[in-house]
Amino acid sequence: MSTKNHYAFVIDVARCIDCRACLVACSVENKVPMNHTRIWVHDQGVQGEWPDLSHTFVPYNCMHCDNPPCTEVCVSGATYKDAVTGLVLVDQEACIGCGYCVEACPYGARYIDQRRGVVDKCTACVQRLEVGLQPACVATCVGKARMFGDLNDPTSEASVAIQNATSVTRLDYEKDGTDTDPNIFYLNLPTTGSILSSDTFNQVPNATLPRDSRYTIAEEGWKKVAIPVLAAAMGATFLVQAFFFTKQLVAGEKEFEE
């Protein structure tokens, strides 16, 4: 579906230092419960034989797919692809918390906020976009790995970064003959070895997940963050699922240019 804007994340993997500023920034900006996270940095561990080692960090979040599987299964119509921005969003007033979309998302990018009984996920910080700010993760990225912009605008930072890139990868997922066409465009994603194959992600699902909150947070700073201690295990489950059938489309795929 074509939308007025085509917002997308562009992530230069070569620049990510796994400092996790994005993770904290997102948690604060979006008041994410302590046992959940909306965004991740996938760490497949140190690869290679001493001393020829490599270590790659792959930030990700909701891919805001062109063909999102989550909207298909939503029974209440709460999950939708926004006609203007192209972002995949959840109307939490309408969400009944059934969790079908959580299961349907091949990237594990959604969770159920137990406090409110609704599904929550990356919104690309729409509240910030409305006032002209970048998403919190992008604004603070110390290595300038995370970028965000409108691909319908050839002068946006995101468009320019893709135009200048030597390799662009989308982590596409195919189901029933349809690709998700995700809107995170990875630059400089290593394509050698088993990096980002289903095996890698299955064996080492150690993207940076939130650790259990040890104590309830001060009421003053964080309203309503009473934490039901469930969910850390759920996060791990999602993650295994996340990239299990992920396939990668390597270098040069620049569909948006068509």
Add this chain to the structure above:
Amino acid sequence: MLKTDISRRDFLKLGSAAVSALAVGQFIPPPVARAAYQTEALDSDGSGYINTMCEMCVWRCGVRAKVVEGKVVKLEGNPDHPHSHGRLCARGQSGLMNTYDPDRVLTPLIRVGKRGEGKFRQASWSEALDMVADKMLTISQNYGPEAMVFSSTHNLSQPLFENLLYGFGSPNYGTQRSLCFNAMVTAFTLTYGIEEPARNYDNVQYILLVGRNLTEAISTSETTELIDSVARGAKLVYLDPRYTKTASKSSEWIPIRPGTDLAFLLAMINVIVIEKIGNCEFIEEHTVGCDKLPDHIADYTPQWAEARTGVPAETINRIAHEFAEARPNALAHPGWRTSNFINSFQTERAIATLNAIVGNIFEPGGCLIAEDTEAASIPLGSPPQPAYPRISATRLDGVPWKYPLVPLKLGVFQELRDAVLTGKPYQAHGWFISRQNPVQSLPDQRKTLEAFNKMDFIVTMDILMNDTGWFSDVVLPEASYLERYDPLMPLGDHIFIRQPVIEPQGEAKSALWVYKELGTRLGLGDFFQYKDEEDYINQQLAPLGFSLSELRLHGSVQTPVAEKSDEIKFNTPSGKVEIYSQTLEKAGFAPMPTWEEPPQPKAGEFYLLTGKVGQHTQFGTQNNQLLHKYEDVPRLWMAPEAAKSLGLKDWDMVEVTSPAGSVKVALEVTSAIRSDCVYLTPGFGHVSMALRTAYGVGVSDSVLHVTYVDPISGGQALSQTFVSVKKA
């Protein structure tokens, strides 16, 4: 005030109870919001952005704090600040949780149980400060003012802290510096005449990082500049026994044997000097000792270095050539926490020499700038104050009588405890600690606690009940960096301000207020001639003609600076770069960069390496729940072959033993470390049960660290402790 004894559990309730009490009150524009309203930073309902500065580490990024109805809800990097350029690291982003930590200490506390039992009662500021002043004056009367030890970690209110201790008449001043950068600062002061040369990444093509793990020991702007440089195609050569995240971004990672960076650097100097591929004109014009260099370094060949470092001679030879060819766009980074081995001072001298002989520091646009940006900036005003009383007592940390070249303001903090334990040259009786956690930061934790036991009186000022507060008699609650003013920070042609973005919670007070109130009680009021924090800053601004409200709105003001002359001058005795230092020679040390053989572990032992992670700063942020959320489980790194030979598996609990102590910790088997090393992330293993998030997480390497002091710089050798590991 409440005077009944309280248990630990009750104590633990205190923090959140006080916070809740605040939350009940309705919003009335308090002084901070009112002031901010006047400067147009906040709307009439107390919402908006206030520019201030971060204090989650010492880099001091510019911060824009988003405030909603008197509460800070988000922190952004200030795009106009040269240390952040609009970005904050994970620690900076989490800063509001440091302020809203449920474990904040929000009233003064006085110990009622035994030391270390964690029983305290609440007290008023007047009671607590009267008590502190009374104890300090009693110690001074009975034993002399030098019997009070003062220690504090580098921060903007340090000048007032120094007023307190030097006004009181004690020479005993402990800082974090000897645990951190003494080697770098003393080496560069002796060689270039400045403490810390600035780095310039604008045109850099070749970067040599000697253990400077910039992507995990983050200095936001510099980390960004490094990644920009690498993305642009600059070559990054990185020396570290660990495959850190910086190693993963490097063009070439050299897993050098610990303690032998010096040999690597001396061999690079050998190649550049012998083959005359340096910058000869400048060497002759601007340095002392270059004529002696060829003879001095003749034996330090790449082959000689290979035997020590484990790095092939041809690699060292090639890197020396590449480095010299890239000049002046080559940078051998001075490092930061350079307290690694007792030869770290020589390592730093070699780095200073290496940059000099290729001319990096002399040429316009060179990558190392022989000038201190903070020191070079505009002089501020300050309140009038008398001269300090004459202090005749010797310092307990051995400066200068045992460590003649260590600058007084750096000191040799780790040495203090021996004087406390032996009572020689005299007995210390009291310890005033501000924003510092020596129980965790000093090597050999057991020795620190023994020294505490010899003290009649210990007082700690912090925002949390840190491990040192846990063993103190009085704990003074400081306002967090989002709740207080600090003295101004000049940087280049700008002056930056740290200002409150919310009201202090509970009874928390700024250091400026606490030092003045305590100083007045000690009869030192003349050293604190300001009415309040704003008056102090106004006196700083007076000679410059700026108003506080102007500074408050923008977070900074730009000032005219004097034109710099093009003449290259170094603040050394000779006015030149001193590759040969008469100062060192007169003190009985090698006058030129010289190899010193570091000790090696015996068979079956490992080097215990220390380092940093990007989510924490030293020992002060582990209780931050936002950082805890995303931190790695702190485990002991060990190489697969080492683990195999010991019959150990990933996640096994192991016992790590050094001459100083023993800890039990989970194992992380990783190929990211040499097989003769193990590594522990510092800062975990807190002993204060009042740190409810951090308590019980990980172990402290200060339990294991043996105290080894570099005799020249006074730096602690933090990677010189050897440990054995077995299944727990």
